[in-house]
Amino acid sequence: MIFSELADWLTDPANWTGDGGLLQRVAEHLRYTVIAVLGAAVVAVPLGLAVGHSGRGGTVVVGLANAMRALPTLGVITLLSLQLGILRVGPVLLGLGILAVPPILAGSYAGVQSVDRAVVDAAAGVGMTSWQRLWRVEVPIAMPLLLGGLRGAVLQVVATGTVAAYVGLGGLGRPLLDGLRVTDYPRVAGAAVVVAVLAVLLDLVLAAVQRQIVPRGLRLASRTVSGVA
Amino acid sequence: MIHDLVKYLSNPRNQDAVVHLLLVHIRLALVPLLIGLLAALPIGWAAQRYRRVRALVLGASNVLYTVPSLALFVILPSIIGTRILDELNVVVALALYTAALLVRPVVDALDALPAHVLAAATAVGYRPVRRFLTVELPLAVPVLAAGVRVASVSNISLVSVGALIGVGGLGQLFTEGFQNAYNPPIVVGIALTLALALVVDLLLVAGRSLLTPWQGQRAGRRRLVGAA
Amino acid sequence: MTRTWTRLLSALATGALAVGLTACGSSNPLTPAGTTAGGADNTIVVGSADFTENVLLAEIYAGALRGAGAKVTVKPRVGTREALVKGLQDKSLGVVPEYSGNLLAYLDKSATQTTPDEVYTALKAKVPSGLTVLQQSQAEDSDVLVVTQQTATQNNLATVEDLGPKCGDYVFGAAGEWKQRWEAKIKQLYGCTFKEIRTTDAGGPVTVEALKGGQVQVANLFTTASAIKANGFVQLKDTKRMYPAQNVVPFGRTDALGEAAAAALNKVSAALTTDKLTALVARVEVDKENAADVAADFLRDSGIPS
Numbered sequence: 201m202i203f204s205e206l207a208d209w210l211t212d213p214a215n216w217t218g219d220g221g222l223l224q225r226v227a228e229h230l231r232y233t234v235i236a237v238l239g240a241a242v243v244a245v246p247l248g249l250a251v252g253h254s255g256r257g258g259t260v261v262v263g264l265a266n267a268m269r270a271l272p273t274l275g276v277i278t279l280l281s282l283q284l285g286i287l288r289v290g291p292v293l294l295g296l297g298i299l300a301v302p303p304i305l306a307g308s309y310a311g312v313q314s315v316d317r318a319v320v321d322a323a324a325g326v327g328m329t330s331w332q333r334l335w336r337v338e339v340p341i342a343m344p345l346l347l348g349g350l351r352g353a354v355l356q357v358v359a360t361g362t363v364a365a366y367v368g369l370g371g372l373g374r375p376l377l378d379g380l381r382v383t384d385y386p387r388v389a390g391a392a393v394v395v396a397v398l399a400v401l402l403d404l405v406l407a408a409v410q411r412q413i414v415p416r417g418l419r420l421a422s423r424t425v426s427g428v429a
Numbered sequence: 430m431i432h433d434l435v436k437y438l439s440n441p442r443n444q445d446a447v448v449h450l451l452l453v454h455i456r457l458a459l460v461p462l463l464i465g466l467l468a469a470l471p472i473g474w475a476a477q478r479y480r481r482v483r484a485l486v487l488g489a490s491n492v493l494y495t496v497p498s499l500a501l502f503v504i505l506p507s508i509i510g511t512r513i514l515d516e517l518n519v520v521v522a523l524a525l526y527t528a529a530l531l532v533r534p535v536v537d538a539l540d541a542l543p544a545h546v547l548a549a550a551t552a553v554g555y556r557p558v559r560r561f562l563t564v565e566l567p568l569a570v571p572v573l574a575a576g577v578r579v580a581s582v583s584n585i586s587l588v589s590v591g592a593l594i595g596v597g598g599l600g601q602l603f604t605e606g607f608q609n610a611y612n613p614p615i616v617v618g619i620a621l622t623l624a625l626a627l628v629v630d631l632l633l634v635a636g637r638s639l640l641t642p643w644q645g646q647r648a649g650r651r652r653l654v655g656a657a
Numbered sequence: 658m659t660r661t662w663t664r665l666l667s668a669l670a671t672g673a674l675a676v677g678l679t680a681c682g683s684s685n686p687l688t689p690a691g692t693t694a695g696g697a698d699n700t701i702v703v704g705s706a707d708f709t710e711n712v713l714l715a716e717i718y719a720g721a722l723r724g725a726g727a728k729v730t731v732k733p734r735v736g737t738r739e740a741l742v743k744g745l746q747d748k749s750l751g752v753v754p755e756y757s758g759n760l761l762a763y764l765d766k767s768a769t770q771t772t773p774d775e776v777y778t779a780l781k782a783k784v785p786s787g788l789t790v791l792q793q794s795q796a797e798d799s800d801v802l803v804v805t806q807q808t809a810t811q812n813n814l815a816t817v818e819d820l821g822p823k824c825g826d827y828v829f830g831a832a833g834e835w836k837q838r839w840e841a842k843i844k845q846l847y848g849c850t851f852k853e854i855r856t857t858d859a860g861g862p863v864t865v866e867a868l869k870g871g872q873v874q875v876a877n878l879f880t881t882a883s884a885i886k887a888n889g890f891v892q893l894k895d896t897k898r899m900y901p902a903q904n905v906v907p908f909g910r911t912d913a914l915g916e917a918a919a920a921a922l923n924k925v926s927a928a929l930t931t932d933k934l935t936a937l938v939a940r941v942e943v944d945k946e947n948a949a950d951v952a953a954d955f956l957r958d959s960g961i962p963s
């Protein structure tokens with residue numbers, strides 16, 4: 201019974217177009233996701249690569265990433281909203297960014313760590329500088345795990361981004377929470393389905409990017425860590 | 430800010446409320462962890478053995494994990510017939526997430542088992558079930574433990590979201606604090622969530638060491654939680 | 658391998674024991690909450706909606722019920738009226754603090770009564786079987802449309818009638834359920850169609866911030882909210898009585914509220930006035946006092962045992 205109501209709600213164009221329609225919400229949700237993940241990547245990828253490459257500070261970084269995973273996003277966003285101003289998008293972006301850092305950091309670090317020491321040795325033996333070793337050898341080999349971490353981050357941020365609506369912002373959390381308030385379950389389920397589909401689509405896009413970037417030889421050799429990491 | 434925090438924490442009613450919410454939170458996070466693990470074992474075993482099942486199961490678990498937890502909490506009553514305020518909604522939803530999360534580590538762990546060990550066990554006369562329980566599972570513990578650690582942190586964080594439907598353990602501190610524009614409950618909630626995650630993680634690491642006496646400390650030390 | 662088995666079993670047993678201990682003293686997660694019917698020695702579950710005043714009222718009810726000898730659990734911030742009514746119907750909740758006019762409008766969409774007595778009489782007739790409303794209080798907390806002082810002066814706004822024709826210029830902020838409940842009625846009564854209706858929250862910080870910051874020009878707050886006075890907001894008079902009388906009234910299950918319980922809640926209703934309620938709400942919203950503390954003070958000052 202609920203599935204037919206859900207299908208009706210999803211196929212009704214009135215729910216998609218116009219002010220507050222699903223298209224607008226998807227655009228908002230996408231915006232939050234992209235900015236949060238990119239921001240997190242800007243911080244986490246260099247950090248993960250640096251620590252993995254130098255081999256020092258690993259325990260600290262690992263501990264930090266794990267601790268960040270435990271931060272409850274709803275708590276972080278409500279606290280930041282009260283501190284930095286309600287209805288400002290900063291708190292949400294920061295909160296989602298914090299969520300995205302651990303998987304990306306873990307992926308970058310694990311990626312560099314996974315490079316066979318013998319290969320690094322060989323690179324050094326051939327005369328590559330530390331910088332060259334990093335960019336020409338370690339990073340390409342690290343790509344699968346790094347991108348896997350990115351994909352995991354995108355997944356988490358898309359699913360959790362619904363929280364933004366609680367502090368008054370937009371995104372797909374808006375129809376979710378509003379539908380919840382009036383127990384309009386088709387709306388709630390519909391919003392959930394759109395979130396899931398959005399996540400899957402983004403993951404497919406990143407998978408395609410991964411296929412382009414990762415050298416063929418590596419693709420055959422390594423197994424990617426996708427999904428949740 | 431510190432002054433507010435002290436004022437908030439020194440009120441015995443607040444203390445009682447916080448402790449009560451903490452206990453609810455522990456229950457809501459850990460019971461699904463156990464259920465999800467127990468469910469993931471047979472499913473993962475089937476997925477590792479049969480290729481079609483593997484594709485189906487891994488795909489399904491990926492998709493399940495993308496469903497926003499809030500939506501799942503809300504839809505479940507209509508599907509499983511519980512009442513709207515039942516904690517069971519959160520428990521079932523989180524058990525589903527945990528199972529979805531843990532299926533892949535189970536498959537990975539079983540994949541990584543050295544074939545000669547399994548062959549030896551079969552040669553000595555172990556039947557499949559006994560081999561699974563007494564040889565494959567114990568060897569799978571390290572990889573499983575990593576997955577369970579990730580799932581436990583994830584659950585502890587997701588339980589807070591339940592506050593948006595009136596069930597939520599420490600999450601209720603966030604909604605209450607926000608509604609009253611008052612920081613202390615939120616700060617206390619975040620701190621306790623972190624502390625809980627840390628304690629549970631330490632217990633899981635201790636549990637893993639207990640179950641794998643043949644593995645030295647060195648093997649697990651710098652392993653990242655979640656990296657396979 | 659029996660040693661590993663023993664270790665595994667003992668680890669699991671310890672874990673189960675730990676989790677089990679947390680269940681002591683709190684409800685078992687696997688049995689539904691509040692199954693026991695109310696009455697003298699069973700637990701009454703008091704629920705509330707997700708705004709501060711309602712949480713406070715729930716604590717006041719809870720205190721009075723304890724004073725009457727009942728065991729009470731409070732479930733704050735359950736959600737909106739829909740969730741609360743569902744909770745009452747599936748026996749998760751025993752009683753909730755409600756507002757006569759809005760409850761009547763929810764139970765009977767075509768209701769037209771506006772004065773306190775008319776609304777109450779109509780309400781009593783519309784309550785579903787198994788549920789009941791006790792005596793209502795003279796304390797009222799109504800929805801109200803507010804604007805900033807600046808908007809009011811610049812556009813000569815004192816009543817909703819003044820607002821009506823100008824609505825098309827304004828963005829309106831309210832809780833998610835407002836649109837469904839009132840959009841048609843405000844158009845019918847005042848000819849008002851807002852440029853946009855934006856979801857903020859139920860008279861909470863998001864709505865206040867949106868109004869202050871100008872993201873919305875008109876907002877829906879509650880008459881007892883401390884934010885109105887604190888920010889100098891102007892309340893627009895509802896001359897045509899779109900919002901009916903909103904007297905505070907206990908709404909609950911007949912099997913949950915025995916005689917002693919009902920008597921205690923009626924005492925609360927008798928003692929509560931709009932001014933007192935506003936002052937109590939301010940103590941929680943502005944002074945950040947614990948709602949249960951404030952409730953206890955009120956009960957003590959009114960001579961109601963708790």
